[in-house]
Amino acid sequence: MREREIRPENWSIIFKLVMLLYVTGSVYVSESGLTNWYTAAILLYISMELFSHIMRSATLQRAGAAASILFIITLSYELNPMLALLIPVNLHRLAGPLLRHPAPILLLMMAPILLLPKELYASYGLTASISYLFLTVLSAYTDKSKAYRSTLEAMREEQYRLKKQLHESMEHRRQSEYMFKLEERNRLSQEIHDRIGHSMTGALIQMEAAKRLYATDAARSAELLQNAIHISKEGIEQIRQVLKSMKPLKEQLGINRMRLLADEFAATHEMETQLTYEGNLDRIEPLHWHIIQQNVTEALTNTVKYAEATAVSIHIQVLHTMIKASVSDNGTGASKVIKGLGMIGMEERTAAVGGKVIVDGSKGFAVTMLIPLASA
């Protein structure tokens, strides 16, 4: 948490308080001294001031300031002329926001001097100038810091937006890479599939020839037939092999891939890694596997980076209408989790298929994905 700074408005309240103390002090040491009337008047004045500071609407605030001025003027006539020293501060408050130029404000603040007895000229002039200087500097500072703050806010928003955009495009790139691979594989297997046609054709020609020679040259015919059989056998076997290695295997995306991931992780990071699952894994679609895998990888990376854990477990559970996949470690955890880009990435990937990610740092660290199943 940032430390709270004193707001400019509060500085002006402090300034007013100092002025009030000064005036009261002067009255106290003067011949008239503090009368009951004086005390009552000052308390009333303070409440009026507080009222106008508490009000939110600018009109009410201004009305409050105007009322304060009238009140102070009355008091300085009726009770003690020293109270007139409080006028400039209130004038500035009333007129400051309306008059943009400093000069007329100064004139306005000086004007009441004409109504005062001569012996107060000096102190009034002095307080008015000090008030003027202090409040002008203060309001300039307020304007500036407001402007800075709003620029800062805008920049922060912009930075967040850019970060997010960058992240999204990275995500998009990764997704399209994957899609491209899938398409490529499909295309290849298609092509090979087409070649079955060629070798079949080769065999067919041999067989046709064998058929023609069947009556006249039985030995030659048998030879051709044997050839055809050979070609077909070999061709089919070859194609089967190629098809197998080219087509994206279901297991490559599925639990076997996950097992591989876990094994690799355990081998490279000396962390006890456990993979468990329950329910019918066949109901998990390739896209879901893909997302789960990426998120698990991300979560494992986080574990290595932050958790100081010695064991991590991956659990995949197929419920009736949802898949639940979680990665949890026995590390330090965190009472309040602050999301980084990795976490936002997980959330976005999961949200793309209507899922949620929950992160819990109360017992070690646990990332849980809940993904709705399409065919429920």
Added chain:
Amino acid sequence: MNVLQLKKLTKKYGEFAAVDQLTLAVQEGEIFGLLGANGAGKSTTINMIASLIPITKGEIELLGKNIAKNGKFAKSNIGIVPQELAIYEDMTAYENVRFFAGLYGLRGPELKRRAEEALAFTGLSDKHRSYPRDFSGGMKRRLNIACAIAHRPKLIIMDEPTVGIDPHSRNYILNSVRKLNEMGSTIIYTSHYMEEVEELCTRIAILDHGKVIAEGTKAQLKSIITDQKEIRIDVRSATGLDTRKLSEIAGVRTVTVNDEQNSVSISTDAEVNILNRIIQGLMAADIEIRSVEESQPSLETVFLTLTGRSLRDS
């Protein structure tokens, strides 16, 4: 119609999101349950709906109006029963209700009438002039409710209204929630007691770490876990039972006979109720039934399975 709609509602404390892009709609006439462990964001959400704390991001709409721009409208249409008792011990029960109803915007003879009605509704009419300091915990809770409903809000939010009270008051409160609902108020109800939520609420959202992780009717939530239920029937002797007959009943999936324990286990579709027909089938086969036990996942199981934690241990 949506009485309340939360749109990507977010509350951040520094960088930490206590409520994280929460989207939720509560329809008219519902008793909507909010389930979640401590710190899941229930109270933060409620406090934002009540305009007690500022929203970081997102919107709250009450009857289609943004509450940030319609403060007065929101105030007169929402009644909040807070978790911590909000009553004055040195004012009489009646004065308490009058005071709060006044805050919600009621005036004059209407205020008087409504305050009396609210006291009557919560069964505190005879305690009219008594001071809450002499009340039992349950009576204080009821007064707390009376204070929130006197202005007849469209939406009543009850944050754990049955914590730490006697069973009698608890039943009274549960019944009054139902009655309020029948009288036309939509209700949002949070509780630690899963059974209460299960019994009372028409729709439920499970909150965890500031997010809604599942939402729906009880049946929908349970069906997340499984679509079947188990019926276990203990019999005197299971020999001679023709399981095919039982399997033919629509909705039955598997029938297993355990000869050693003299019991029959049947799993059926969760949404059908065919216990009668199963029992008839057994009786027709002249098998003597000792006990019948039906088990279906409880909301507690759903919560535990989805979040990995029990509702009460955090």
